Structures are given as C-alpha cells and as structure tokens.
Amino acid sequence: MTSSGPVVLRIAPAGENIVLARTVAASMCAQLNFPIDQLDDLRLAVDEACALLVKGDSADMRFGNLGTALAHPDTDLKLFGKPEVHGSRRLGVGLALGASIDEARAKARDVVAAIRVEL
Numbered sequence: 668m669t670s671s672g673p674v675v676l677r678i679a680p681a682g683e684n685i686v687l688a689r690t691v692a693a694s695m696c697a698q699l700n701f702p703i704d705q706l707d708d709l710r711l712a713v714d715e716a717c718a719l720l721v722k723g724d725s726a727d728m729r730f731g732n733l734g735t736a737l738a739h740p741d742t743d744l745k746l747f748g749k750p751e752v753h754g755s756r757r758l759g760v761g762l763a764l765g766a767s768i769d770e771a772r773a774k775a776r777d778v779v780a781a782i783r784v785e786l
Contacts, residue, residue, distance in 0.1 A: 708768045719746070719759040719779050725786035726751040728758075736781035741765070742774055744782070752786065 676691050696706050721728075728751065736744055746759040761778030765771030 705768065718757050719761070719782055719784075721752050721758055721784050721786070722755045723786040724753050728752060729785040731783035731785060732781050736778045739763070739774055739778055742778045744778055758784065
C-alpha cells in the first residue's frame with residue numbers, strides 16, 4: 668500500500684479512546700510497511716500524546732502563555748475545556764509533526780511545557 672495523503676482521526680478526548688487511536692495508527696503504519704520497532708515507538712507516542720496534566724484543587728482554572736505554546740511550527744494544542752480539577756486531571760494534549768517520532772514528541776512536549784495553568 669502506498670500513502671494517498673494524510674489520514675485524519677477525530678475522536679472525543681476521552682481516555683477510553685486511546686486504544687482506538689493506537690489501533691488506527693498501528694494499522695496505517697503496518698499497511699505502509701513500517702519496521703516493527705517504529706510501530707512500537709508510534710504506539711508509545713500515541714499513548715503519551717504529550718498530555719497536559721495538572722494537580723491541584725480549583726473550580727476556576729485559567730490557561731496562560733498560549734501564544735508562545737502555539738508559536739511552534741507544525742504543532743497544535745487541544746484543550747479539553749474541563750471546568751475544574753480536584754486532585755489530578757488531564758486537561759489537554761500537545762500534538763506535533765516531525766521528521767521522526769522523536770522530533771515530533773519533543774516538539775509536542777515543548778508545546779505542553781509552555782502552557783501555564785493557574786488554579
């Protein structure tokens with residue numbers, strides 16, 4: 668199989684959908700004859716998805732430094748719009764394209780690291 672262009676998978680940002688995202692990504696890579704070690708790396712990258720994790724207690728969260736986070740080329744940020752946190756909560760993910768999986772993961776981590784969450 669050859670690539671016919673980008674594949675877009677849109678799913679609700681819920682933890683139970685990680686399995687679906689990982690399965691679709693692995694299936695596409697297998698069809699494109701990716702080496703097994705790269706398939707494993709991709710599964711791990713999808714699982715991590717460079718999550719924006721917050722610990723604390725607040726019913727009035729605010730996000731800051733979004734301009735800096737979104738200034739990175741070939742990156743995106745998905746915030747889940749959750750109104751409050753009590754304990755630990757996943758509030759979003761940083762996404763990125765790169766020449767390699769490692770480069771994409773590093774860029775996504777930079778996006779997430781730039782976000783400031785005020786509780």
